[in-house]
Amino acid sequence: MNTFFSEMVYLCLAVTAVLGGLVLCKLKKSPGQVGRKVICLVGFLGGLCLLSLSLFWSSILFSLSCFLMYIYLSCQELLPVDQKAVLITGSDSGFGHALSKYLDKLGFTVFAGVQNEKGSGAEELRRTCSKRLSVLQLDVTNPQQIKDAYSKVVEKVQNRGLWAVVNNAGILGLPIDGELIPMTDYKNCMAVNFFGAVEVTKSFLPLLRKSKGRLVNISSMAGSVPMVKLAAYGSSKAALSMFSAVMRQELAEWGIKVSVIQPGSFKTNIMGTNEMWDKLEKDILDHLTPDVLEDYGQDYILMQRNYFNLINKYGHTDLTPVLLNIQHAISAKRPFTFYTPGSGAYLWIYFVSFSPTIIFDYFNKKFNFFVSSMPRALRMPNWKNKAM
Known part of the structure; x- marks a missing residue:
């Protein structure tokens, strides 16, 4: 025995x-x-x-x-490329630009949608990528440009269909308290980050149905984790995540798989330029009522630009984790529903999903590197007595 x-x-x-x-x-x-x-x-x-x-x-x-x-x-094995065609929005810079180059090297037929087809990002794609890559003028807030892009894609793919759409185009705006963000910034974030992705998706779904392909939406950790200073951006990304969840269930009947990428902190051009920050600050100061400006103080508002310096300090420069996750979402036999590239991104998402609100708020405030100052009124020693 x-x-x-x-x-x-x-x-x-x-x-x-x-x-x-x-x-x-x-x-x-x-x-x-x-x-x-x-x-x-x-x-x-x-x-x-x-x-x-x-x-x-x-x-x-x-x-x-x-x-x-x-x-x-x-x-989870990756399907062969076989010249599968992929449309990527927001390819002027950042994730979209890097992804266009990456997928082109892998042998995909890439349609790189850019906001400015004569800009430096578009010219670099034409110069460095193969003939399989086509640069398309595609402002996702412009319905006519979406229609024109659709016509050009159909002309090239013909009966093959389009294998994947990657909704990557996005804007951040100036990170600042939600009360101070102008309504135009809220509307702009929704127009690009949410409505633009929805309209591109609706326009190109007939081609995805033909190929039984993939829809990949680039959301953000801020779409699941309530992050201070990002009320406009986070709300638009949360809307995109919910749209993706609904579409995942509806499009499964057609054989289309839907994935959401929720990256952590990476350094991209979504933060904009100094000139853009100057304009955003001016818009905020011009639209504030006297009492709100008095409570927050101009010095507090101008200090919020330090947020970008902190993102540059702690953000990852290597975009490889994002590119690998998007490749998996596009090519795997059974892609995941959610991807969280970036160190610690999935931990914060799980933490906010399962911890009591009071615990999350405490630790979020404790470890929030972006809260380095207080509004003028809150710095006054007798503020609490006045409030009562």
């Missing part, structure tokens, strides 16, 4: 080793966060089995875990 069990243990260990090797081979083909999460999960299960069970049963359970992971990773 002992000999039988010994042989069974050795057999289980051999099976575990084989399955573990197969899992590792699959991991090499799995980009971005897929591999990291699987390694953590398999390691956790293996350690748990060894600590709580006998060698025989832990070997059996660990073998089963490896087998299930092998099946799971098989579904």
